[in-house]
Amino acid sequence: MGGMESKVKAALWALQGGTSVVIANGTHPKVSGHVITDIVEGKKVGTFFSEVKPAGPTVEQQGEMARSGGRTLATLEPEQRAEIIHHLADLLTDQRDEILSANKKDLEEAEGRLAAPLLKRLSLSTSKLNSLAIGLRQIAASSQDSVGRVLRRTRIAKNLELEQVTVPIGVLLVIFESRPDCLPQVGALAIASGNGLLLKGGKEAAHSNRILHLLTQEALSIHGVKEAVQLVNTREEVEDLCRLDKMIDLIIPRGSSQLVRDIQKAAKGIPVMGHSEGICHMYVDAEASVDKASRLVRDSKCEYPAACNALETLLIHRDLLRTPLFDQIIDMLRVEQVKIHAGPKFASYLTFSPSEVKSLRTEYGDLELCIEVVDSVQEAIGHIHKYGSSHTDVIVTENEKTAEFFLQHVDSACVFWNASTRFSDGYRFGLGAEVGISTSRIHARGPVGLEGLLTTKWLLRGEDHVVSDFSEHGTLKYLHESLPVPQRNTN
Incomplete structure (x- = not known):
C-alpha cells in the first residue's frame, strides 16, 4: 500500500531492525513466474536494501x-x-x-x-x-x-x-x-x-x-x-x-x-562462438562399399548418440534400396536398437513405415535416426543445405570424382569422405583440446582450439614518418614490399 516513498521508508525501518529487504512488483520484465519465487531463487528483481556486504567479489x-x-x-x-x-x-x-x-x-x-x-x-x-x-x-x-x-x-x-x-x-x-x-x-x-x-x-x-x-x-x-x-x-x-x-x-x-x-x-553486443544444432548427415552413394557403409553408420550414430557430432540423418541413394548394402545397414541398426524415422520419399518405397519423420530437421541426441532416399549426389547436397545445420556432413563412396564434388560443394564447417562424423573433434583433429565447435562463418569455424582464441593486431615501426611525405609532391614513395616471416617453432 502507498507510494514508493512509503515503501522506501518501510524498507529503511526494517533495515534498522537488522532485516534486509527487497522492493519489487510483479510487472518487472525479468519476472518469469511469481515475483516472490524469483526473488527467493536469487534473480535480480527489484531493489535490494541491505547493510550486509556480499561475500566475495561481484x-x-x-x-x-x-x-x-x-x-x-x-x-x-x-x-x-x-x-x-x-x-x-x-x-x-x-x-x-x-x-x-x-x-x-x-x-x-x-x-x-x-x-x-x-x-x-x-x-x-x-x-x-x-x-x-x-x-x-x-x-x-x-x-x-x-x-x-x-x-x-x-x-x-x-x-x-x-x-x-x-x-x-x-x-x-x-x-x-x-x-x-x-x-x-x-x-x-x-x-x-x-x-x-x-x-x-x-x-x-x-x-x-x-x-x-x-x-x-x-x-x-x-x-x-x-x-x-x-x-x-x-x-x-x-x-x-x-x-x-x-x-x-x-x-x-x-x-x-x-x-x-x-x-x-x-547476448547484447558480445559475439557468441558455438553451434545451436548438430544435425549431421551421411550420404551413402550408389558406389559405396558395403562394409565401409555399415561400419561408418554404426560409429557415427551408435558410438555416442548424445554427442553434437553424432549422425542424425542418413541419406541413401535410390539404387541401393533392397540391396545387400542397404539390408546390412538396416540389420545393424536393428541390432543396435536404433529407432528409425522414415523420410517422405523413403516411406513411399515401403509397404509399411517404421515411423514417418515429423521433421527432416531434427537433432535426436539419442538412438534415433532419420533415413531418407535421394536420387543423386546433387539431391543429397540440396537436402543437406536445406535441412542441415552446417556442422558435419559425410559422403560414403568409392568414386573419387563424386567424393570431391561433395567435399567442394557442401557448405558445412566439416565435410568428410569415408570417415565417421565423430572425427569432428578438437582432440581428434590434433588441436590438443577444444573450447567447442563453431558453425559461424566469421573467425573460427569447426572444432575450435588454441588458434581460435587468438586475434591479431598491427605493429608499425617508423622514424618520424608522416602521411604528407607520401603525397604527390612528397619526398617518399610507398614500397609495399613483402618481407620474410620468422619460421614457427615446431619443436
Missing part, C-alpha cells in the same frame, strides 16, 4: 580481475605459460582423491534429478583425470609460439615496417553444463592463449568446479597471475552475464542446443 569485479590478470598472462614468456599448464596437469593427478571426493558429492546430490546421459557427463574418474592431464600437456607443448607469432611483414617505405601478430581476444566467458572436466580444459586453452577467463558452471557440478578452479588458480599463482581465471559462484543469471559487453569479448557456451540458443538470444 561479477563485475571478477570481470575486471580477469581482464587485468589476462593482460599480465599475455606478457609472460611462452615457457612460463606452458609451465603453468604443466603444473595444472600435475595437480589433476596429485589431487585426484580430493577431486573425486568433491565429484562424488555432486553425483549424490544429482541422483534422481538428472537424466542418465547428464549424470555420465557429470561423473569424473581416475581415467578421465589422467586423460585430462595428457590433453593439458599437449596444449602446453603446442602453445609455445601461439601469442605474438608474426603472420605478415611488409616494408611500407624506407625504415617503415608493418607486422601483423597474434594476440589474445581478451576476456572469455565460458558457460558450461554438467561437465566439470570442461573447466581445466578451457582454463588451459585460455592460459596458453593469454586470455582472461570467466567461468560459469552448472550448479549440479558446484563441488567439482570449486576444487578444479582452486587448482587452476594454484597453478596460475606460480607466475603471479592467479586472478586471470575466475569462477562465477554467485547466483548470477546467465542473462545478466551476457549483458557485460564492456568486460567480456567472447562468449562460449558448452552445453545443450537450448543453452546455446538462449545465450545467443541474451
Whole structure:
C-alpha cells in the first residue's frame, strides 16, 4: 500500500531492525513466474536494501580481475605459460582423491534429478583425470609460439615496417553444463592463449568446479597471475552475464542446443562462438562399399548418440534400396536398437513405415535416426543445405570424382569422405583440446582450439614518418614490399 516513498521508508525501518529487504512488483520484465519465487531463487528483481556486504567479489569485479590478470598472462614468456599448464596437469593427478571426493558429492546430490546421459557427463574418474592431464600437456607443448607469432611483414617505405601478430581476444566467458572436466580444459586453452577467463558452471557440478578452479588458480599463482581465471559462484543469471559487453569479448557456451540458443538470444553486443544444432548427415552413394557403409553408420550414430557430432540423418541413394548394402545397414541398426524415422520419399518405397519423420530437421541426441532416399549426389547436397545445420556432413563412396564434388560443394564447417562424423573433434583433429565447435562463418569455424582464441593486431615501426611525405609532391614513395616471416617453432 502507498507510494514508493512509503515503501522506501518501510524498507529503511526494517533495515534498522537488522532485516534486509527487497522492493519489487510483479510487472518487472525479468519476472518469469511469481515475483516472490524469483526473488527467493536469487534473480535480480527489484531493489535490494541491505547493510550486509556480499561475500566475495561481484561479477563485475571478477570481470575486471580477469581482464587485468589476462593482460599480465599475455606478457609472460611462452615457457612460463606452458609451465603453468604443466603444473595444472600435475595437480589433476596429485589431487585426484580430493577431486573425486568433491565429484562424488555432486553425483549424490544429482541422483534422481538428472537424466542418465547428464549424470555420465557429470561423473569424473581416475581415467578421465589422467586423460585430462595428457590433453593439458599437449596444449602446453603446442602453445609455445601461439601469442605474438608474426603472420605478415611488409616494408611500407624506407625504415617503415608493418607486422601483423597474434594476440589474445581478451576476456572469455565460458558457460558450461554438467561437465566439470570442461573447466581445466578451457582454463588451459585460455592460459596458453593469454586470455582472461570467466567461468560459469552448472550448479549440479558446484563441488567439482570449486576444487578444479582452486587448482587452476594454484597453478596460475606460480607466475603471479592467479586472478586471470575466475569462477562465477554467485547466483548470477546467465542473462545478466551476457549483458557485460564492456568486460567480456567472447562468449562460449558448452552445453545443450537450448543453452546455446538462449545465450545467443541474451547476448547484447558480445559475439557468441558455438553451434545451436548438430544435425549431421551421411550420404551413402550408389558406389559405396558395403562394409565401409555399415561400419561408418554404426560409429557415427551408435558410438555416442548424445554427442553434437553424432549422425542424425542418413541419406541413401535410390539404387541401393533392397540391396545387400542397404539390408546390412538396416540389420545393424536393428541390432543396435536404433529407432528409425522414415523420410517422405523413403516411406513411399515401403509397404509399411517404421515411423514417418515429423521433421527432416531434427537433432535426436539419442538412438534415433532419420533415413531418407535421394536420387543423386546433387539431391543429397540440396537436402543437406536445406535441412542441415552446417556442422558435419559425410559422403560414403568409392568414386573419387563424386567424393570431391561433395567435399567442394557442401557448405558445412566439416565435410568428410569415408570417415565417421565423430572425427569432428578438437582432440581428434590434433588441436590438443577444444573450447567447442563453431558453425559461424566469421573467425573460427569447426572444432575450435588454441588458434581460435587468438586475434591479431598491427605493429608499425617508423622514424618520424608522416602521411604528407607520401603525397604527390612528397619526398617518399610507398614500397609495399613483402618481407620474410620468422619460421614457427615446431619443436
